[in-house]
Amino acid sequence: MKKLLYELEHCSTDEQRQKIEEMNELMEEMGKEEFKSVFTKEWFKRINQMIEDKILSWENAILLLKHVGYCQTLKCFYDFAFKYSFLSDRFQEMIIEEKMMIEEKDEKLLVDLCECYLLLNRWPSSEMSSIIAPCILKVALKKEENEETQKEVEMALLALSNFRSINVLKELFINEIKEVIQYHQKHHNLTQLAYQSAWEFFLNRSHFDHSLEHVIVNEVHFEREAIRELEELAKWMNWKKKEEEMSKEEANEVNIIKRWLHALGIFFRLFRLWKEEFAELIGSVAHVCRAARENNKEISNWCICSFRDATENGNVRVDSLLKGRAIDVVLEEIHRQTLNKNIEYHSLDFFFSISRRAKEKKKDEMEEVKRKAAKRKVFEKLEEEGYEDTITSFHELFNFFSTQFYYQLSLNIFDYFIYV
Known part of the structure; x- marks a missing residue:
């Protein structure tokens, strides 16, 4: 990759484009650590110097940089x-300059700059957010169903999904993103990645504005859509293949599943409008975890993390975790000989949270009856599945986990049992 960057300095504009296409293909094959080792602050400094020295045109720079951001964002x-x-x-500077132009404004250049910037920097300032959000949403609202427009919309929504900044006022996006989601629900005009990205953007905004929960749950029905999308993706995945054996299209589908699991983690952890039927959503994650466990440990770990996130939200009922078979799946994982340290840790964290939640007494009499019933079922299941033996086998790891990962993990083994 460094060699190709050096070669860019000695190429014509057209030759540069060809080299950049080669570089973009190489990026897609990189793992996370390799990616970070290549695209360092020094690498971006060199690109900046090439632009300043007019060695690299803005058009070619954006072609290269947008793909760097695309790969980072897609791979989570x-x-x-x-x-x-x-x-x-x-x-x-370029975005503000282009935005301020009245005559001869290049709308496509402004969109490209905004998308590229947001794909690479998810925390823009208030000033930049006020320019970027409306500009990219305008592209996301395109309704034409030809392939070119679908790609434009997908890139716009993927860029928006990277937005983590608090500096996006609800007025800048609420009606537009609802329109994007509701139009797709009627006409199915978006790609799977574009649709997931629209939800990711919407859910990330709920970190800062809990009033969005009502819209997400009751107006655009997140849980129903997430269940359908996960089931559709899981149905067509070839789970017998290891990730390195997959085609580019299959690898992209795996990345979309990871992104859904990340979005579900936000939903499980933050949302207060919890409903009984959300147990089915937990069941969809359980299905993905079982399907992926042989050849994709990363997806299995993300599933366990999403269950752990659910246990930390006091509005998620323990009986929903039972009905959704989350407890069954985590028990199955920790019994496996190929268990890795990440799954060990998140599984223990999950049981720690389950134990804590099951002990939280309810003021309402009926709720207290339900809590005790769920607590009893959890205890019976853990006892039946050899929970005692499993926890005992982890005893030597407790000190390591509690000091390195999660200070609340107790060294007292009996803290991990649930008594009625």
Whole structure:
């Protein structure tokens, strides 16, 4: 990759485009650690210098940089190298300059700059957010169903899904993102990645504005859509293949599943409008976890994490975790000989939270009866499945976990049992 970057400096504009296409293909094959080792602050500094010296055109720079951000965002990881580079400052200046132009404004260039910037920096300032959000949403609202428009809309929504900043006022997006989601629900005009990205953007906003919960749950019906999308993706996945054996299309589907699981983690952890039927949503995650466990440990771990997130939300009932078979799946995972440390930790964390939640007495008499019934069922299931033996086998790891990962993990083994 570094060799190709050096070669860019000695190519014509057309030759540069060809080299960049080669670089973009190589990026898609990279793992997270390799990606971070290549695209460092120094790498972005070199790109910035090439733009300043007019060695690299803005058009070609955006073609390269947008794909860096695309791969990062699709693969669900983030690096701060661009955010703290001079290139980030140059992008901000260009976006503001292009936005302020009245005559000869290049709308496509402005969109490209905004998408590229947001894919690489998920925490823009208030000033940048007020420019970027309306600009990209305008593209996301396109309704034409031809392939070119679908790609434009997908890229716009993927960029928006990367938005983590608090600096996005509800007035800048609420009607538009609802329209995108509701139009797709009627006409199915979005790709799977675009639709997931629309939800990711919406759910990320709920971190800062809990009033969005009513819209997400009761107006656009997140749980129903998430169940359907997960089931559709899981149905067509070839789970017998290891990730490195998958085609590009199959690998992208795996990435979309990971992104749904990340979105579900937000939903399980934060949302207070919990309903009984959400147990079916937990059941969909349980199904994915079982399907992925042989050849995709990362997806299995994400599933366990989403269950753990659910236990930390006091509005998620323990009996929903029982009905959704979350407890069964976690028990199955920790009994496996190929269990890895991440799943060990998150499984123990899950049981710790289950134990704590089951002991929380309710003031309402009927709710207290339900709590005791759920608590009894959990205890019976854990006892039946050899929970005592499993926890005993983890005893030597408790000290490591409690000091390295999660200080609340107790060294007293009996804290992990549930008594009626």
